[in-house]
Amino acid sequence: MAKKPQFGLGKGLGALLGGEDLSQLRKPVGYINKEVVSAEGKPQDTSDVLRIPVALLEPNPFQPRMNFDNEALQELAESIRTFGLIQPITVRHKGDGKYQIISGERRYRASILAGMEMIPAYIRDASDQGMLEMAIVENIQRENLDPIEVAMSYQRLMEECRLTQEQMADRVGKKRTSVANQLRLLKLPAKVQHDLKVGLLSVGHAKVLLGVEDPAVQENLCDLIVRGGLSVRQLEDKIKSLREAPSASRQAEEPAELPPMYYRLLENVGRYFGENISLRRSREGKGSLTIRFDSDAQMEQFLKALDQR
Numbered sequence: 001m002a003k004k005p006q007f008g009l010g011k012g013l014g015a016l017l018g019g020e021d022l023s024q025l026r027k028p029v030g031y032i033n034k035e036v037v038s039a040e041g042k043p044q045d046t047s048d049v050l051r052i053p054v055a056l057l058e059p060n061p062f063q064p065r066m067n068f069d070n071e072a073l074q075e076l077a078e079s080i081r082t083f084g085l086i087q088p089i090t091v092r093h094k095g096d097g098k099y100q101i102i103s104g105e106r107r108y109r110a111s112i113l114a115g116m117e118m119i120p121a122y123i124r125d126a127s128d129q130g131m132l133e134m135a136i137v138e139n140i141q142r143e144n145l146d147p148i149e150v151a152m153s154y155q156r157l158m159e160e161c162r163l164t165q166e167q168m169a170d171r172v173g174k175k176r177t178s179v180a181n182q183l184r185l186l187k188l189p190a191k192v193q194h195d196l197k198v199g200l201l202s203v204g205h206a207k208v209l210l211g212v213e214d215p216a217v218q219e220n221l222c223d224l225i226v227r228g229g230l231s232v233r234q235l236e237d238k239i240k241s242l243r244e245a246p247s248a249s250r251q252a253e254e255p256a257e258l259p260p261m262y263y264r265l266l267e268n269v270g271r272y273f274g275e276n277i278s279l280r281r282s283r284e285g286k287g288s289l290t291i292r293f294d295s296d297a298q299m300e301q302f303l304k305a306l307d308q309r
Helices: 013-017 070-083 105-113 129-140 147-160 165-172 176-187 190-197 203-209 215-228 232-244 248-252 260-273 296-307
Strands: 050-053 089-093 099-103 118-123 277-281 287-291
Touching (some): 070 105, 070 190, 099 105, 176 203, 190 203, 203 215
Antiparallel strands (some): 050 118, 089 099
């Protein structure tokens, strides 16, 4: 299947869409499933998201990644303060009542920086792969899951049960393309995932936003949907109009009128290479001349002509 083309919409989009503060509409997502409060009576439902106290979590000593970019962690922490931890970490239970991180240590560290006392997590029962797979599939089949929860369950099924998209699609009774499209939702920025998760925009909106390349533009368009209540069709029309609108940067890229000497050059060289020659020149006079030749004989003829001048 051919990859759907993506487009940029220009850096001035934020000003065009407006900068209204929508923070009152965006509360951090919360997971209201069971909480792990102690080693006794610990829930082991591997299909649910469980909230675990930070004090009961410990990093994985076999974590291959030793260095974490401090600035990137601070940025993630700020995102978590605003939107909550969209994608839970995965842990396994230890015999001492603690939980060891299997995946998501970067999210764990950023959550601590964000001041979280409870961190949402999946508890992995590594001793029984089949039971884990059944639990996740059962969770996917629930009717009350939001689109991001479904996508995270698909991702978890693939990673933890080592399934391909084809195998996973068979397990959940979906077409592979449907599964692939659901997984693509996890590529959206945290703001967009948050708004999709809490129902401020639809999966249809999200699919249209996936066709936009720049995450910052995706976020600005997401604000526009939330503020203006745009339908999917209206969003498509808005993106189309923004792509077609002339911009200063696009005008700057338009080729300048060539001085007469360049036309003479194209005419003279074109005698030997026909249309296999192209010339690009900026308004400042910088550029390139490209010649494509068909054979050594053609180039030799051209060089002989130069020698005779």
